[in-house]
Amino acid sequence: MRTEPRWVKALGHDRARIKAPWVVKLAHLVVGLQPMVVGLWLLVGVSTSRGNVQDPVAADEGMTLPSVARVDAQPLLLLTKRLSEALETIGSPLNASATAEIATLAEEPDDAKVTATIQRLLDPLCVAAVEISPDGSVQVIAGQNVTVEENGWRAMLVKVLNHANVQTQLQTRSPNALPIPTGPQDEVENRWMSLNLHNERPLDTQLSGLELEYRILLISSVRVGTQLGKLAFSPSGENGTWANTNITVETVPATKVEFRVTDADGSACMGCFEIRDSLGRVYPAQPKRLAPDFFFQTQIYRETGEAIMLPRGTYTVVCSHGPESVPETKTIQVGEHPIVIDYQVERWIDTAKMGYWSGDHHIHAAGCLHYENPTQGVHPPDMLRHIMGEDVKVGCCLTWGPCFDYQKQFFTGRPDDVSRYPYLLRYDVEVSGFGSHESGHLNLLKLREQIPAGGDSKNHWPTLGLNTLKFAKRQGAVTGTAHSGNGLGQVVGRVAGVDGPHKLPCFDIPAFNGIGAHEFIMQVTHEVDGPDGQKVPAIDFIATMDTTREHEWNIWYHVLNCGIPVVASGETDFPCITGERVGLGRVYVSLPGVLNYDDWVEALRRGESYVSDGSAHLPNFQRNEDGTFSVDVAARKAGFPDIDVELIANGYPIEVQKVKANGTLQTLTFAAPKLEQSSWLAVRVFPSAHTNPIWVKINDKPVRVATSIEWCLSSLEQCWREKARTYAPAEMGDARAAYDHARKVYQGMLNETK
């Protein structure tokens, strides 16, 4: 008796599922006479269990895939919206006209018309339809042929006609997608395909139960040319009912595309490239990326001499090099022969040449959007590539909860060896997911020892943030908050005071119920032992530029109004608050001459800097001998013809000047303010940039704004109410003493105002 071909066995279906017995016979032919069959199929088309393999034109006419007359529009529209978002997420968006037409369906009152329109738009994108009968039997009908680039991935749709209304997870497999390792030698040629049903967010992993929906199937091929293969689906699990169809996959050869990247001055640099084809699909394919390319980004970073492979066609390439560059869009034609993308950066400003070195004090190589497999996060060369590509001169890569015990190996107490001047990458720690994290995360920079004595991991750290700071400060670290506005949005009370523009300052009392600048309100009143035993402030900076600006700047203003000289720094918290790119929040530190990490972070600590999202710059803020203030200003903001540049005193604007956001640098001078009390002054461009303060004493008295001191006292009590529970019993005594100290300090300041 003749045995079944392996793929028939592999599919595991019962023979009754195959409606046409000749399909089984054909399978024998495919195995034995594949080359001949391929040629024959190319000439006459391939019969399937229900119809023919369709060419795109036939599919476009909507004549082949079975259809549904009407389903409820509500679930269909929502599922289609999520499908569209999923396609966008993996870099294979629907075309603009289809997206626009789908959007209009929300107003269409006739569900049958909605159903028909969705099928007309999406059926041509389907490689197959899976029809589940009310009795649970399954048929698969071939749809569109597939064109995929060599070693690339193509996203296709699968139409599901779910007459059984099952809510199971659809599965797929193919004899052509079985693994080559461990497979028999005579099957190697046949295993040219890879398949992946994409069930990731924003999709639901299981079928909706609606009679009509579409799923995403990713297909890859390792062999150039036209291949015939099998595609099987089951809505009922590995051991359930399977059915299959034939598919045709044309794999087009890829061509080498090399990069040549130079900075504006001609020096070599790393470029940022977003590459899309004429249908808007992103290259290299996002769902299959590993570091250094991040799957959650559309862009890649490359420098001179590096290359990628692209199939023949026309591409749009958006080139950039951080927010100081002017993005450039190129159209490239990829043909048979290798080509070069030549990108020279055009800058609208170069802050490094002005002595201001950009930095992002809070980026991560693990956790949040990073994967934990196949590696636990990514590695120093990957992170360096990203900070170079975004022109972040100093990247502070902080090891934290996820993958701590893996990532801790990269801490050296100095910039990592992969650093390439002027790009410096250094590993330090964010206290997040362990230790004192519940009372507000802390960024610890310039550590000499990564982990406190008593353990070699993250489980023995203090629960009181102030004790964490004591550990860091004893070794000379520079310390600050993280994502400061987190937990400061909900309002639980208010003290008397006049709110300023943008609610800055604002006298509402926040809930202190998150992980932002919380215990900070207590920590700023403390001095702790420095490396030489001298007392130093427990905390140096407040992190800004990555949470709600009003919240993070407001607590900073109130603390400054107590006369406490905390400085602002800029961060992104990549890829937790955003995975878009590193350096969305930055600090620009003034450092004449050669950049080195220790000097840079010490200048940050002293506040010789401004913070920015990169669209506005405020270097050289100073008080002149005649009492006037001046600052250099440059801004380039799409959609903003002008920006307001405000001089503020104790948080309130006292002079505003308009500046064109056209990228030109100019010096603004503000009149000498008439100050009646000691004040801090700063310049801001809300919400894009802020200088650190300049302190002006009147009658040699410190800054003491009574309303802000009241705010700090009330906030301190609210923080204690929320955070007392987070302190370990062994540290509760320390905690009580630390908050009592803060009460006394604030009360003493308040007394000074009376």
Place this chain on the structure above:
Amino acid sequence: MKPNNASCDVVWLGNGQTFGALAYACLCLLLLSIRSGTIANAQDEDQPEPEVLITVSISPEARVKASPGSASRVLRQGEWTEFTVTIENTAGITSPLVIESEQQMRDEGSGSLREPIEGSGSLREPVESSGSLREPSLDRGAVHDADRRAVHDPERARWMRLDWDAEKPLTGAPKETRRLRIWSRDHGVRSAVLNFNAGQGTQDLGFRSDVLLSFRVLAK
């Protein structure tokens, strides 16, 4: 143990004497109370929790992620269905956990359904205005009839109500559970996206703060 067969027949003491009238009345009252469920008993406490519809994970960075649970996604039109939401709070935050959904019905002043009203305890029940609640039949043709009326409703996309205490702060404990009740205006298959946050900007990235759920809503 629940005395399902509790009655107020004469209660005999071991020595052949009966209770006095007052004691007898008190005992009857007690037994009735137990039977009517106004006094909790051990068996009630042992009743299974509603199935987990959603697990919410709050990362150490206070990013809120939601994942579908294993609950059967079945509702009944015009009735509340109760589910469990499990919250894993590794950040230890104490802000309220909020659910937002574009499929929630808007407040209605004169629509076909009145606003949910306060029922017993914290549960709120919607009530029907006279004759205006669509009364779907079980056959599919009637379903379509109902929906043909529904299509003229500009709020077609908004089909459900959620009962969730959005102001209750999290406890800060590593794990806690909450009840979520869902009410559906329609029947058939209905889909919803539920988005979770613990304050402004806490939603996790990449659609991880929301879940897409499709329900089979049984006709009333």
